[in-house]
Amino acid sequence: IAGITQAPTSQILAAGRRMTLRCTQDMRHNAMYWYRQDLGLGLRLIHYSNTAGTTGKGEVPDGYSVSRANTDDFPLTLASAVPSQTSVYFCASSDGRAGDTQYFGPGTRLTVL
Amino acid sequence: GQNIDQPTEMTATEGAIVQINCTYQTSGFNGLFWYQQHAGEAPTFLSYNVLDGLEEKGRFSSFLSRSKGYSYLLLKELQMKDSASYLCAVRDSNYQLIWGAGTKLIIKP
Numbered sequence: 101i102a103g104i105t106q107a108p109t110s111q112i113l114a115a116g117r118r119m120t121l122r123c124t125q126d127m128r129h130n131a132m133y134w135y136r137q138d139l140g141l142g143l144r145l146i147h148y149s150n151t152a153g154t155t156g157k158g159e160v161p162d163g164y165s166v167s168r169a170n171t172d173d174f175p176l177t178l179a180s181a182v183p184s185q186t187s188v189y190f191c192a193s194s195d196g197r198a199g200d201t202q203y204f205g206p207g208t209r210l211t212v213l
Numbered sequence: 214g215q216n217i218d219q220p221t222e223m224t225a226t227e228g229a230i231v232q233i234n235c236t237y238q239t240s241g242f243n244g245l246f247w248y249q250q251h252a253g254e255a256p257t258f259l260s261y262n263v264l265d266g267l268e269e270k271g272r273f274s275s276f277l278s279r280s281k282g283y284s285y286l287l288l289k290e291l292q293m294k295d296s297a298s299y300l301c302a303v304r305d306s307n308y309q310l311i312w313g314a315g316t317k318l319i320i321k322p
Contacts (some may be wrong), residue, residue, distance in 0.1 A: 140265065142300070142312030143256070190255060201246070202310065203260070204255035 102126050104205035106191050112211045121176045121193035121208050129203075130196035131175040134158075134166060136187040137207075143190065148173055150196060162202050181212045215239045219301050224302035224319045225291055233286045233299050233316045241306025247275050247286045248300040250315065256300055259286070288318075296320045 104125045113119050125132065135143040143160045145158030149168040163185060165177045174193075178185055189208045194200040216238045225231040237245070244263040248256035250302055262268055262277035262284060274287040286299055298315040 126281070141313060142314045143302075143310075144312070145309060148309070201261065202257045206255050 104191055104193055104203060106189075106205040106208050107174050108150060108208060110209040110211075111205070112213065113178075115181055115183060115212055117181050119178045119181055119210070121178075121189055121191075121210070123174045123176070123205060124172050125174075125191075125193045125203075125205075126172065127193060127195075127203070129193035130171070131194045131200070132168065133192040133194075134164070134174070134176045135190045135192065135200065136160065137190060146176065146189075181210075183212045186210060186212045215303075215305065217301055217303060217309050218297075219316045222274050222317045222319065224321060225288075227291055227293060227320055227322050229291050230287065230289050231291060231318065233288070233301075233318065235284045235301035235313060237282050237284070237301070237303045237311075237313075239301055239303045239305045239311055242279060243306070243308060244303040245275075245277055245302070246302045246310065247273075248302065249286075249302070250298045250300055252297070259299075268290070277306040291320050293320050293322070 109123045133148045134146040144160050146164050147166040149155045152171045155166050191205040192202040194202045216234045247259040250256040260275040267276045272289045277284045298317045300315045301313040302310040
């Protein structure tokens with residue numbers, strides 16, 4: 101059982117480049133989330149999806165886009181990366197019911213130069 | 214605004230007990246979560262409280278007082294592997310999780 105996988109594990113990217121972070125879950129969870137984690141700050145929600153075909157904006161959505169074409173995949177795209185997007189990105193999923201627990205992928209460490 | 218406060222860092226001794234506090238001010242309340250995060254790894258679920266009182270799960274217990282906007286995580290019989298960051302998160306009225314910055318727990322022999 102893989103749970104949630106993310107790719108790549110880490111990436112160094114030049115500013116202005118486009119980048120897609122991949123996230124796949126095999127738990128058939130309805131809801132999926134993208135967070136960024138920066139030193140000294142709590143996890144901050146970028147975008148979320150309550151079910152396939154729908155997405156919503158979180159606390160820090162600017163500069164990021166997502167799609168949810170099916171239940172399993174939830175890619176995060178940086179259209180034109182900037183240095184302030186240097187962070188650790190976590191994908192998470194949950195079954196979407198009240199009181200549900202979020203399960204996290206291993207994370208992607210992204211550095212934008 | 215929404216706010217979750219926890220101490221930045223705590224130190225405890227192997228075999229002892231430590232209490233990590235979390236206070237919150239959020240728009241609505243639909244449950245409080247504690248997660249453990251080892252350095253360089255993903256957060257993993259520890260506990261969930263939605264009603265006042267104590268939830269015990271082995272060496273770990275979590276307490277909630279909704280009227281005080283307060284929770285704590287109690288870790289007993291500390292082991293070196295408990296060295297990690299402990300994250301408090303509150304589910305708000307929109308059913309989104311608001312996260313604290315985490316408490317780094319250092320265990321000394």
